[in-house]
Amino acid sequence: MTSRVRWSAAIAGTVAVCGWVSAFGTAAADRPFPAAGAGAGAEGTTPRARTDSGGALSRNAAHPESAAAPESAVPPESAAPRETAAPPESAAPESGAAGEPAAPRRVDCAHAKCVALTFDDGPGPYTAKLLDILAARHVRATFFLVGTNARAYPKLVRRERAEGHVVANHSWDHADLRRRSAAGVRSELARTQRAIERAGGGTPTLMRPPYGSTNGTVASVARGLGLAQILWTVDPLDWKDRNTALVTKRVVRGARPGYIILSHDIHRTTVNAVPAIIARLKAKGYVFVTVPELFSGHLKPGHKYFKRPR
Ligand code: NI
Numbered sequence: 001m002t003s004r005v006r007w008s009a010a011i012a013g014t015v016a017v018c019g020w021v022s023a024f025g026t027a028a029a030d031r032p033f034p035a036a037g038a039g040a041g042a043e044g045t046t047p048r049a050r051t052d053s054g055g056a057l058s059r060n061a062a063h064p065e066s067a068a069a070p071e072s073a074v075p076p077e078s079a080a081p082r083e084t085a086a087p088p089e090s091a092a093p094e095s096g097a098a099g100e101p102a103a104p105r106r107v108d109c110a111h112a113k114c115v116a117l118t119f120d121d122g123p124g125p126y127t128a129k130l131l132d133i134l135a136a137r138h139v140r141a142t143f144f145l146v147g148t149n150a151r152a153y154p155k156l157v158r159r160e161r162a163e164g165h166v167v168a169n170h171s172w173d174h175a176d177l178r179r180r181s182a183a184g185v186r187s188e189l190a191r192t193q194r195a196i197e198r199a200g201g202g203t204p205t206l207m208r209p210p211y212g213s214t215n216g217t218v219a220s221v222a223r224g225l226g227l228a229q230i231l232w233t234v235d236p237l238d239w240k241d242r243n244t245a246l247v248t249k250r251v252v253r254g255a256r257p258g259y260i261i262l263s264h265d266i267h268r269t270t271v272n273a274v275p276a277i278i279a280r281l282k283a284k285g286y287v288f289v290t291v292p293e294l295f296s297g298h299l300k301p302g303h304k305y306f307k308r309p310r
Contacts, residue, residue: 101202102164105140109294109308112287113257116294117141117277118232119265120170120208123149123156126271131159133274139288140164142230143265144208145201147172147192154199161201166290168206169193169227178213185221193225206230206291206299214304223302230291230299232262233307242269248276255281258308260291 107114119130119141134141143160145167150157161167171177171188172195180188189207197203207227209218214229222229236250247270251261263270278288292299294308 101161102140105164105293107287107289107293109258109287109289109296113285114289114294114308115255115257115281115286116260116289116291117263117274118144118208118230118260118291119263119270120144121146121149121174122265123153123160124266126268127153127156127265128159130265130271130274131156131163131165133271133278134165135163137275137278139278140166140290140293141288142166142168142206142291144168144170144206144230145192145196146170146174147188147195150192150195150199150201157196157199157201164290166206166292167196167201167204168208168230168291169196169204170208171210174210176211176213177209177218178215180217182217182221185218186225189221189225189227205301208232219302219304226301228299228301229304230260231304231306233259234261236261236263238263238267238270238273242267244269244272244276247273248280251277252280252284255284255286257286258294258310260294260305260307 117139119127120143122143122145140163143165145157147169157167169189169192172191173188175184175188177185177188193204203226205226205228207222207225208230212231219229233256234251234254236247236254238247241247247263251263251273255261263273265271281288291305295305299305
């Protein structure tokens with residue numbers, strides 16, 4: 001019963017976030033991707049994904065959910081009773097306890113064929129299943145959390161950290177940060193930092209601007225908060241095409257050593273794609289690392305990163 005209550009509330013939260021996001025969707029979708037190279041660590045890189053899977057990957061001008069239909073994000077449990085809309089885990093007694101991070105690993109991405117899986121917008125109803133999938137395969141990933149969801153699901157935040165994943169900042173309510181004042185950007189990011197810390201997710205050192213929408217103000221605020229800006233190299237458009245086989249194909253074909261893969265753990269079709277993505281990339285010799293591991297820890301606050309420099 002308790003779990004049903006929590007998940008239903010989770011769904012309500014997801015819908016609320018996506019619904020809000022869609023208000024900005026069209027404008028964001030039309031906007032070109034921010035110019036590369038503003039960060040010292042991103043010289044010579046471009047945000048464009050490889051196009052060898054039929055061109056879909058090159059159309060990553062917009063960050064994902066921007067055009068997502070909110071209702072398609074609603075899992076079947078949405079038919080659960082209304083009284084379940086109460087805030088989820090926020091009253092859990094263990095809320096606020098600090099999670100212990102898993103032991104660090106030694107991975108040399110200068111030599112290994114590394115790729116970083118990243119999951120945005122959660123935690124949500126499918127995050128626990130994703131964590132099971134990753135744990136069973138000893139794969140670590142990087143999660144960019146929306147602050148409202150971090151506040152709603154502290155147990156999942158804590159679990160992400162405890163299982164060796166990196167917990168990072170994706171703004172409080174999936175804001176288009178380029179439209180905010182410096183104070184507004186600071187509020188979006190600082191509030192999310194606090195929510196993640198309170199949940200036991202540690203203090204993030206990475207952020208990803210929703211829609212990839214960033215500018216000098218965002219960079220300056222991120223720098224002040226000790227946050228590197230992490231963009232991506234491969235966008236399988238999993239928010240748009242809720243098709244497990246298609247998402248799998250796009251990720252596998254788009255991957256190259258040093259690349260950052262964008263995806264969303266709020267979509268069931270994406271979570272269902274992860275086992276095949278891992279199996280097929282492992283078969284090609286890839287090693288799955290977190291974003292800090294991909295850059296051997298050399299990430300500067302405020303700077304933008306799209307992939308590991310060669
Ligand atoms: Ni997002």
